[in-house]
Amino acid sequence: MCGIVGYIGARKAPPVLLNCLGKLEYRGYDSCGIAVAAGDGLTVFKDAVRVHALVRALPEISGSTGIGHTRWATHGEPSKVNAHPHADCKGRIAIVHNGTITNFHQLRERLTRTGHTLLSQTDTEVLPHLIEEYYQGDFVKAVARALADIEGAYTMIAIMAGEDNLVAARKDSPLIIGVGDRENFIASDVPALLDYTGRVIYLEDDDLAVVSAGGVAITNQGEPVAREENKITWSVTDARKGGYEHFMLKEIHEQPRVIRDTLTGYIAAEEPAAELIGTADDRLEEIVILASGTSYHAALTGKYIIEGLDKIRVRTELASEFIYSGYAAAGSLGIVITQSGETLDALKAARRLREQGSRIIAITNVVGSTMSRLADKVIYTQAGPEISVAATKTFIAQLIALYWLAIPYARVDAGRLDDLVMELRSLPGKVQQVLDNEAAIAAEAPRLAGCENAFYVGRGINYPVALEGALKLKEISYIHAEGYSSGEMKHGPYALLGEDKPVVAVVAPDSTYQAVITSIKEIKARKSPVLALVPEGDETIADLADAVITVPATDPLFSPVVNTVALQLLAYYVAKERGCPVDFPRHLAKTLTVE
Amino acid sequence: MKQAIILAAGEGQRLRPFTVNRPKAMLDIAGKPILRFVVEALAESGIREICLVVGYQKEHVYDYMGSGEAFGVNIEYVTQATQLGTAHALLQARDVAADEFLVLPGDNLIAAATLADFVTAGPDAVLVKRVADPRRYGVVGVSGDEVSEIVEKPEEAGGNLVNTGIYAFNKDIFTFIGDVLDIPDALNAMIGGGRVIKAIETEATWLDAVYPWDIISLNSAVLGTIAARQGGTIESGVTIKGQVAIGEGTVIRPGTCIYGPAVIGAGCDIGPSVCILPATSIGDNVCIASFTEVRNSVIGGDVTIGPGGIIADSVIARGGRIEGRFTAASGRSEVLINGEGPSGNVGAIIGEDVSIQSGVSVRPGAIIGNGCQIQMSRVISGRLPDRSLVY
Numbered sequence: 010m011c012g013i014v015g016y017i018g019a020r021k022a023p024p025v026l027l028n029c030l031g032k033l034e035y036r037g038y039d040s041c042g043i044a045v046a047a048g049d050g051l052t053v054f055k056d057a058v059r060v061h062a063l064v065r066a067l068p069e070i071s072g073s074t075g076i077g078h079t080r081w082a083t084h085g086e087p088s089k090v091n092a093h094p095h096a097d098c099k100g101r102i103a104i105v106h107n108g109t110i111t112n113f114h115q116l117r118e119r120l121t122r123t124g125h126t127l128l129s130q131t132d133t134e135v136l137p138h139l140i141e142e143y144y145q146g147d148f149v150k151a152v153a154r155a156l157a158d159i160e161g162a163y164t165m166i167a168i169m170a171g172e173d174n175l176v177a178a179r180k181d182s183p184l185i186i187g188v189g190d191r192e193n194f195i196a197s198d199v200p201a202l203l204d205y206t207g208r209v210i211y212l213e214d215d216d217l218a219v220v221s222a223g224g225v226a227i228t229n230q231g232e233p234v235a236r237e238e239n240k241i242t243w244s245v246t247d248a249r250k251g252g253y254e255h256f257m258l259k260e261i262h263e264q265p266r267v268i269r270d271t272l273t274g275y276i277a278a279e280e281p282a283a284e285l286i287g288t289a290d291d292r293l294e295e296i297v298i299l300a301s302g303t304s305y306h307a308a309l310t311g312k313y314i315i316e317g318l319d320k321i322r323v324r325t326e327l328a329s330e331f332i333y334s335g336y337a338a339a340g341s342l343g344i345v346i347t348q349s350g351e352t353l354d355a356l357k358a359a360r361r362l363r364e365q366g367s368r369i370i371a372i373t374n375v376v377g378s379t380m381s382r383l384a385d386k387v388i389y390t391q392a393g394p395e396i397s398v399a400a401t402k403t404f405i406a407q408l409i410a411l412y413w414l415a416i417p418y419a420r421v422d423a424g425r426l427d428d429l430v431m432e433l434r435s436l437p438g439k440v441q442q443v444l445d446n447e448a449a450i451a452a453e454a455p456r457l458a459g460c461e462n463a464f465y466v467g468r469g470i471n472y473p474v475a476l477e478g479a480l481k482l483k484e485i486s487y488i489h490a491e492g493y494s495s496g497e498m499k500h501g502p503y504a505l506l507g508e509d510k511p512v513v514a515v516v517a518p519d520s521t522y523q524a525v526i527t528s529i530k531e532i533k534a535r536k537s538p539v540l541a542l543v544p545e546g547d548e549t550i551a552d553l554a555d556a557v558i559t560v561p562a563t564d565p566l567f568s569p570v571v572n573t574v575a576l577q578l579l580a581y582y583v584a585k586e587r588g589c590p591v592d593f594p595r596h597l598a599k600t601l602t603v604e
Numbered sequence: 605m606k607q608a609i610i611l612a613a614g615e616g617q618r619l620r621p622f623t624v625n626r627p628k629a630m631l632d633i634a635g636k637p638i639l640r641f642v643v644e645a646l647a648e649s650g651i652r653e654i655c656l657v658v659g660y661q662k663e664h665v666y667d668y669m670g671s672g673e674a675f676g677v678n679i680e681y682v683t684q685a686t687q688l689g690t691a692h693a694l695l696q697a698r699d700v701a702a703d704e705f706l707v708l709p710g711d712n713l714i715a716a717a718t719l720a721d722f723v724t725a726g727p728d729a730v731l732v733k734r735v736a737d738p739r740r741y742g743v744v745g746v747s748g749d750e751v752s753e754i755v756e757k758p759e760e761a762g763g764n765l766v767n768t769g770i771y772a773f774n775k776d777i778f779t780f781i782g783d784v785l786d787i788p789d790a791l792n793a794m795i796g797g798g799r800v801i802k803a804i805e806t807e808a809t810w811l812d813a814v815y816p817w818d819i820i821s822l823n824s825a826v827l828g829t830i831a832a833r834q835g836g837t838i839e840s841g842v843t844i845k846g847q848v849a850i851g852e853g854t855v856i857r858p859g860t861c862i863y864g865p866a867v868i869g870a871g872c873d874i875g876p877s878v879c880i881l882p883a884t885s886i887g888d889n890v891c892i893a894s895f896t897e898v899r900n901s902v903i904g905g906d907v908t909i910g911p912g913g914i915i916a917d918s919v920i921a922r923g924g925r926i927e928g929r930f931t932a933a934s935g936r937s938e939v940l941i942n943g944e945g946p947s948g949n950v951g952a953i954i955g956e957d958v959s960i961q962s963g964v965s966v967r968p969g970a971i972i973g974n975g976c977q978i979q980m981s982r983v984i985s986g987r988l989p990d991r992s993l994v995y
Contacts, residue, residue, distance in 0.1 A: 252658070252666030252681040262667045269889045269906075273853035273871030431908060431925075437889060438906035438923030442957055444663070445625045561957070 011093070011107040012079040013184070014201055015166040015175045018192020018222045022075035023054075023067060029194070029201040030077045031060045034593065040092035041079040044103035044168055047072030051101055051170040055092040076166045076175065076195075078105035094168075095134040097141035098125055101170040104140075106133040107182045107197060108162025116158060132161075140167060149219050152176040153231075156217070162353075166195055175220045179212040183351050183378065186210040186218060186225055188238060193220050200394050210236045214379070255591040257397035257485070261577050262444055265437040267402045268409055268570075270391035272434065275413045293321050297337045297367065299328045299358045300346035303400040303480060307372075307407035308346050309473035310569050314411050317470070317566065318419035318429075328358035339366025344414075347371070348395065348403040350378020359383055372410045374403050388414065397592045399485050401577050404477065408570055409436070432564045436571075439561040443574045450558055450575055454582035456540055460509055463488055464502065464537070465576075466495035467515035468525050474515050474569045478576035485591050486584035495521075495528035506535035513579070514541045515572050516550055519565035529553050542572050605723050605772065607702040608651045611693045612639055612710030613659030613684040618941060619816055621955030621973045621990060622921055626664040629710035631819065632904060634826040634885050635849070635867040637668060638813075639710045641826075643675050646706075648716035649723045652677045655700050656710070657693045659684040689785030690769070698778050707787070709769040713822060715829075717808035722770065728777070729802040730754075730791065731770035733810050740814060741766035742788050744803055751801040754788040765803070768810050816953045816971065817937070817946040819919050823902045824883035827865035835870065842875070851888065859894075869905060887922060900934075901951065910962060918951035918966075920958075921974070927962035937969025939987060945969070955990065 012033025016025045026043045041063050042055020052070050056063060060079060078093035094103040110116070113132035116139065120127065125138040139155035140148075148169045156163060162181035177184060177195050187194030187202035187209050194202045195218075199209060210225065212218060213236070219226045227234050253259035296315060298308040305327055312323040326335055328345070332354060337343065343362040347355040350373035359369055359380065371384035374392050381387045390406030416429055443450075457463055463482060467475035472494045479492035493502055495514065506512070512532050516525050529539055530553060541554035544562040551557050558579070560571040584591050616628025623631070629639040643654060654677050658665045662683065672679035680700055684693045694707055704727055708714075722731050730751055732744045738758075744765045745752040754767055767788060780790045780797075791801060811822050832847045836854030846864025850856065854868055857875030862868070866880050869888035874880070879897040887905030892898065896913040904922030909915070910930065917934035920926070932952035937945045939953075952966035955974035963981040966972065973990035982994050 251670035251679075252656075252662065259666070262663055265906075266667070269871055272889070276853065276855070276871065276873070431891070434889060434891060435906065435908065435923070435925060438957060441906075441923065447663070 011105075012197045012201070013093075013105040013107050013164070013166055013195070014077045014197070015075070015105075015168070015177060015195035015220065016192070017074045017173075017175050017220060018189060019073055020192065021071070022073050023070050025194075025205070026075050026077035027060060027064050027067070028204060029196055030079045031064075032201045032203075033079050033197055034060055039080055040088070041077070042092045042094055043070075043075055043077040044094035044096070044105075045070050045072035045075035046168050046170050046172070047074075049171045051096070051103060051168065053094050053096055053100070053103055055094065056089050057092055074168065074173070074175065076103065076105045076168045091129045091131050093131075093133060095129060095131065095137055097137040099141065102137045102140050102144070103168050104133060104136045104165055106136060106163065106165040107184075108164050108180065110135065110159055110163060111161035112159070113161075133165075135159075136163070136165060137167070140169075144169075148172045148174065149176055149217075152178070153217060156180075164197075173221055177212070177218045177220060179216050179218075180214055181353065181356075181379075183349075184212045186212065186220060188225070192222055193225060195220060198394075200396075207240055209239050211239065212236065213382075254585075255397065255581070257399055257401060257577075257591050258581055260395055260397050260402045261574065261581065263393070264402050264405050264574060265441045265444070267390075267392045267406050268437045268440060271406050271409045272413070272437075274389070274391050275410075293342050294340070295322045295324060295338065296342045296344060297335075297362065298323060298325045298344045298346065299331055299335075299355060299362065300325075301328045301352055301354050303404045303477060304346040304348060304352075304355075304407060306473045306477040306480065307404055307411065308344070309476070310408055310470060311344065311346075311411040311415075313470040313473070314566065315415045318415045318421065320420050321418075326358070328352070328354040331358040332361055335361060337362055337365055337367050341365075341367040343367045343369045344411075345369055345371050345380060345384065346373075346407055347378075347380050348374045348390075348392075348400060348407075350375040350380035352380075356380060356383065370414070372407055374406065398594055398597050399481055399580075399591070401481075405440075405570060405573065408573075409433075412567070429564070429566070432567055436563070436567060439563055439571050440574050442561045443571050443578070446559070446575075447578055450578045451582040453540055453556055453558055454579060454586050456538065456556065457482070457488065457511055457513075457579070457583045458486070458586035460511055461489060462505070462510045463490045464498070464506075464510065464512045465490060465492045465515070466498060466512060466525070466528060466532075467492075467517075467572075468495045468521035468528075469517065469519055470565065470569055471515040471517050471521070471572060474572045474576065475513075477573055478513060478515070478580070481577055481580035482583060484597060485580055485594050486587050486589055487594070488583065488587075495525050498528060499531070503531070503535055506532060506537040508536050508538070511538045511540060513576070514539055514550075514554065515576075516541055516543045516547070517565045517568045517572075518544055518547070518562075519568075526550070526553065542575055544568070605651060605704055605706060605726070607653040607655065607705040608646050609655045609657065609694060609697045609701065609705055609707050610639070610642055610646075610710040611657050611690055611707065611769075612665055613657050613662070613687050613693050614711060615660040615687060616711060616813075618814055619819075621953075621971065622816060622819070622919070624974050624990060625661060625956060627658075627660045627662070627711070628813070630661075630664045630668065631711075631813065632885070632887060632902065633713060633813075633819065633822050634830060635869060635887065638713050639665065639669065640675065641713045641715070642708055642710055643669070643672070643677055643679075645714050645716045645719055646708075647675060647677050649719045651706065651723065653702070654679050655697050655705075656681050657684050657696055658682075659687050659693070690787040691781045691790045692785050694787065695778065695781050701775060701778070704772070704774045707769075707771040707773060711812075712769060713809065713811040713813075713826065714768075714770075715809040718768075718806050718810055719770075720806075720808070722772065722804050722806065725772055725802060725804050727772045727774040728794065728799060729772040729804055731768045731810075732765045732803050732805050733768050733807070734764050734805065735766050736764070738764045738766045740812075743767075746803045749802055749804070751791065751795060751803045753795060754791055756786075756788060765805065768806070815941050815944065815946070816919060817950045817969070819902055820900060820917055820950065821948075823885050824865075824900060827867065827883040827885065830865055830867060832864070836872075839875075846882065857894075893928065896930075904956070916951045917949055918954065920952070920954040921956040923957040924954060924960070926958070926960045927964075929963045930960060931965040933965075933968065935968035938967060938985060939969040939971055952984075
């Protein structure tokens with residue numbers, strides 16, 4: 010998991026590269042570096058620091074061709090020597106790389122035998138030395154030959170002193186080319202380039218691109234290919250904080266608009282997936298939903314939504330587990346949920362599912378992502394780029410996509426169907442009400458901020474909400490938080506309860522209501538303070554819990570939306586109270602393109 | 605002149621219930637917040653470096669304006685934690701102010717023409733406008749083209765030139781602010797100290813909403829200037845006349861008549877057989893069911909209106925859910941705020957997130973607070989406080 014960039018043109022390369030890298034820090038940020046070519050020389054400058062720190066330490070480097078990298082450690086600890094770019098023995102070739110080279114031990118041994126000196130513990134460093142080995146006057150050929158020796162994922166950019174080309178290759182991690190006027194850019198993701206250009210080319214797997222200031226030539230397995238240019242319609246605003254202290258809070262606040270935009274796109278479209286779901290007489294037997302992390306919580310919510318409305322059996326599986334032993338009968342329908350469309354586990358799981366004979370609907374936020382090309386049908390969420398490592402708006406957009414997928418096939422009477430669509434359309438307003446109540450939610454943050462352990466409980470369709478609430482808290486505030494179905498607390502976790510272990514209880518006015526009340530009483534009897542999330546108008550829970558956060562009343566089916574937003578805000582203010590780096594939590598990175 | 609400092613921290617208490625959850629600058633007129641009109645007027649005038657002073661409910665400003673790229677400007681934010689006055693607000697921007705800059709209220713609606721002569725005038729200057737009734741405003745005494753004094757809300761107006769709150773300053777202004785809380789007081793101090801302040805008059809748009817019903821007149825004034833635009837899907841048998849702007853993804857169903865000027869947002873579902881008459885603005889994600897007539901009204905985003913309703917000269921803020929056979933007919937207002945009432949007819953003034961069951965009627969001028977819930981077939985008059993339940 011890394012971010013890589015390249016520039017070739019007339020500008021001074023270092024400021025361009027570092028500006029682009031700053032916008033890719035969400036992909037990893039334990040170290041960074043650049044390599045710049047000028048005349049017959051190549052300068053590498055790197056360290057185990059964040060981009061802004063590298064900018065401060067930057068010496069004068071001339072040259073208008075360069076590459077850059079911001080790293081998320083996979084092989085070798087974060088250190089100066091392990092930071093990219095990596096160079097060959099003579100310091101004339103340098104590489105930035107995103108992915109994992111699986112046969113690097115063999116390659117390393119071979120290179121050491123033939124007299125190369127490798128300095129770092131990284132897998133990447135074999136690449137520049139391989140290119141050096143194969144170089145006989147043709148840089149592009151040498152890169153292609155070197156890549157042929159590589160097993161694994163090798164999205165990378167190569168630079169060589171004295172050459173007027175950068176060579177970029179894509180395998181398993183995203184890479185795009187930004188087209189400029191007598192200059193070109195390369196990056197892992199679009200926001201990195203939006204300060205410079207809105208014209209981008211998405212590379213495909215196994216593409217090799219030779220990029221000069223004047224043009225781009227792409228080949229795939231040695232054959233020239235044409236890749237169309239895309240216009241980016243969203244602006245660089247999306248990649249900046251616009252007044253907020255953190256991207257996470259900004260993204261939480263974008264959610265009413267995200268729901269509106271996502272719904273607007275769907276309402277204008279045809280039926281979401283008629284040909285895949287089948288007809289009233291010929292229904293699907295089973296749907297398998299695959300996802301990881303926060304997306305997995307959307308998947309679990311999706312199980313309640315689809316089973317409840319459509320009466321189709323739904324199984325949810327963690328993508329990271331499914332890849333080893335998962336099985337679905339041929340003719341099943343798979344729904345794969347991945348924000349980035351690049352999560353390696355999700356891609357592998359989807360491929361496995363397809364090999365077993367399932368059709369696949371992808372729910373993803375990134376147009377042109379690998380998943381979007383792999384699926385039979387794609388349902389895009391309109392969340393825009395998400396910079397905060399903790400997912401918020403993309404989760405809510407995934408829920409909206411699942412509602413939209415399920416509602417047209419609901420086995421309910423027509424009146425109920427109308428009500429559901431109306432209630433779905435009222436969600437942007439209800440989420441705005443949660444946001445307008447932000448101060449009241451922030452006021453409850455101290456109840457959790459001083460603790461090192463917490464539980465989140467919910468039941469029914471709000472059980473996944475409890476899991477997601479706990480995940481948000483642990484990832485940004487570093488409080489150990491566990492999400493449970495309130496029905497499962499008595500099977501072990503009750504042993505842990507006590508005054509210093511608060512419990513956040515998600516209450517919905519559905520068939521689980523009485524059961525959750527009973528749980529709250531049992532938890533109180535074991536001395537844990539209870540903070541309850543209740544719909545407006547509820548007067549029972551306030552007497553039982555230590556404190557309540559009120560959310561707008563909605564149909565229980567949609568309560569996960571308002572409840573999750575309230576829990577996002579709670580986690581944010583707890584993390585802020587504890588002084589945590591909200592947008593860049595330790596040890597985490599956003600899109601996980603490694604296993 | 606390259607920079608503008610926009611004061612957008614104020615609440616606008618007299619505009620409640622609309623300003624309970626958002627600052628006055630973020631109230632929608634003709635489909636966009638007042639602040640956006642100000643920012644667009646500046647961008648058109650070539651001023652693209654903008655400092656926004658925010659305070660009350662500032663997140664709504666962040667959420668809409670972002671970093672400014674969507675509007676072709678670069679926005680920097682500073683915060684005024686407590687709203688003590690305009691000079692105090694300006695003082696918060698001291699560290700980011702350029703040598704010369706404009707100061708504008710973010711909650712008065714202007715157009716590019718308003719600033720045409722002013723951007724080239726240079727400091728120190730104040731933009732003034734001639735109005736019929738100056739008693740609500742600061743009256744500017746002028747000798748030649750220089751300001752002699754500013755008198756706030758005088759009982760007896762000495763003239764009808766009023767202060768628009770739009771100024772051109774250089775950094776010296778900060779030395780005159782000191783403990784003074786409002787800019788006119790600082791100006792009077794400057795004049796007392798012998799500084800010359802030019803008065804520049806405009807005849808172009810400068811509109812201020814003071815009371816909730818003012819939104820209706822501002823809306824109809826601005827709608828006269830909009831350009832027609834058709835996004836979304838217009839189904840067969842729809843009649844559209846005059847200037848009508850329709851957003852992306854909106855569906856207009858058969859039998860619907862829309863007579864402009866009117867603005868309809870994105871993602872709406874209108875009809876079948878809905879009648880939208882001049883001068884009406886409708887926000888994003890609004891549903892209006894069959895046989896409802898809407899005239900000279902402002903309807904916020906995410907609102908749902910059931911079938912068979914009549915809505916005239918009314919404002920319905922965002923998020924409301926209104927069932928069928930709703931009547932908000934227009935007439936002489938029965939409601940006064942601070943002893944003042946609307947000069948013409950008015951319908952209903954309805955806050956955010958209301959829930960109104962079928963068959964409810966609202967008396968002219970009645971104000972329904974945010975989050976009110978009203979049961980079937982009630983008749984509402986007077987003022988309902990926020991979150992009232994009417995059984």
